[in-house]
Amino acid sequence: MEHRIDSIKKQLHSKSYKLTPQREATLRVLLEREEDHLSAEDVFLLVKEKAPEIGLATVYRTLELLSELKIVDKINFGDGVSRYDLRQEGVEHFHHHLVCMECGSVEEIIEDLLKEVESIVETDWGFQVKDHRLTFHGVCRQCQKEKKEAEENKT
Amino acid sequence: MEHRIDSIKKQLHSKSYKLTPQREATLRVLLEREEDHLSAEDVFLLVKEKAPEIGLATVYRTLELLSELKIVDKINFGDGVSRYDLRQEGVEHFHHHLVCMECGSVEEIIEDLLKEVESIVETDWGFQVKDHRLTFHGVCRQCQKEKKEAEENKT
DNA sequence: ATGCAATTTATAACGATTATACTTTGACAC
DNA sequence: GTGTCAAAGTATAATCGTTATAAATTGCAT
Numbered sequence: 001m002e003h004r005i006d007s008i009k010k011q012l013h014s015k016s017y018k019l020t021p022q023r024e025a026t027l028r029v030l031l032e033r034e035e036d037h038l039s040a041e042d043v044f045l046l047v048k049e050k051a052p053e054i055g056l057a058t059v060y061r062t063l064e065l066l067s068e069l070k071i072v073d074k075i076n077f078g079d080g081v082s083r084y085d086l087r088q089e090g091v092e093h094f095h096h097h098l099v100c101m102e103c104g105s106v107e108e109i110i111e112d113l114l115k116e117v118e119s120i121v122e123t124d125w126g127f128q129v130k131d132h133r134l135t136f137h138g139v140c141r142q143c144q145k146e147k148k149e150a151e152e153n154k155t
Numbered sequence: 156m157e158h159r160i161d162s163i164k165k166q167l168h169s170k171s172y173k174l175t176p177q178r179e180a181t182l183r184v185l186l187e188r189e190e191d192h193l194s195a196e197d198v199f200l201l202v203k204e205k206a207p208e209i210g211l212a213t214v215y216r217t218l219e220l221l222s223e224l225k226i227v228d229k230i231n232f233g234d235g236v237s238r239y240d241l242r243q244e245g246v247e248h249f250h251h252h253l254v255c256m257e258c259g260s261v262e263e264i265i266e267d268l269l270k271e272v273e274s275i276v277e278t279d280w281g282f283q284v285k286d287h288r289l290t291f292h293g294v295c296r297q298c299q300k301e302k303k304e305a306e307e308n309k310t
Numbered sequence: 311a312t313g314c315a316a317t318t319t320a321t322a323a324c325g326a327t328t329a330t331a332c333t334t335t336g337a338c339a340c
Numbered sequence: 341g342t343g344t345c346a347a348a349g350t351a352t353a354a355t356c357g358t359t360a361t362a363a364a365t366t367g368c369a370t
Contacts, residue, residue: 057358082357117269134289212352216328
């Protein structure tokens with residue numbers, strides 16, 4: 001944890017940004033809740049627990065900044081709010097998501113499944129790919145199980 | 156065109172919705188501009204040319220309705236507005252997009268490039284895929300060309 | 311200590327979308 | 341035809357996420 005904060009601090013400094021206490025508090029929240037896909041508001045409320053005087057705008061600006069530096073990815077699952085997702089250290093591509101339409105859970109896929117598809121796009125469409133976003137909507141393992149059980153209990 | 160309107164009319168009726176003049180005008184705009192990815196506001200302005208008395212809320216509700224019936228897909232390229240994209244007749248999956256980071260143009264890929272990836276997700280993650288959204292961000296053929304020419308002129 | 315630039319705070323403004331209250335339309339019964 | 345009713349539409353206000361603004365604070369450099 002401290003190591004990652006330190007590493008990000010260096011990234012900021014290299015672009016002559018500072019790691020202010022507010023920025024650090026925001027980062028810590030993101031690191032602690034790495035599994036989640038928090039909205040700006042979520043982050044704000046969590047940061048407030050650590051640093052009650054922080055303003056919403058600061059959180060937005062910090063997330064924007066981290067987004068520019070590709071430390072977090074700003075994602076959008078179509079529910080009207082932007083969510084922020086910490087990139088894995090050393091992983092340079094965006095990861096994919098499985099969004100469950102039943103329970104709303106979001107699972108992550110770190111593996112890059114798109115190498116092949118990307119090369120098709122580059123050769124067949126002449127499109128130079130810089131980044132990709134892939135989301136699957138469907139039913140997660142857990143909900144499938146629950147639906148199956150509900151089905152069995154009915155009979 | 157008339158054929159598609161007719162077909163959609165039947166779909167509406169089968170769910171006991173009516174094809175009102177406002178809904179028809181909205182649909183016609185979507186059919187005429189099938190290539191584009193119009194925002195609700197864009198659609199509203201275009202529909203107004205045909206039917207000046209229409210209200211913005213009606214356009215929103217119509218798009219919402221068409222979205223539920225899977226006649227259009229509501230998509231989001233991360234620029235803060237929802238866009239609406241007519242589904243091809245008989246094509247049941249969402250199509251993919253190539254968004255150019257230079258000029259903002261959006262190209263569509265109708266082919267389903269994800270069959271293989273989907274089966275990996277289903278077997279390895281136990282996730283039942285219902286729909287997918289894939290967007291590539293990068294540089295389109297045209298902008299690559301322009302950048303290359305600009306490069307050559309500099310020397 | 312003073313000045314300066316970066317940062318933060320608080321709040322107002324903005325833009326997209328949704329909710330509300332009221333009106334219109336059109337099918338059906340009488 | 342007239343009355344009734346539900347679906348749909350209009351106009352506008354409200355809401356929500358996000359961004360811009362002005363004033364205050366911080367902290368390094370002179």
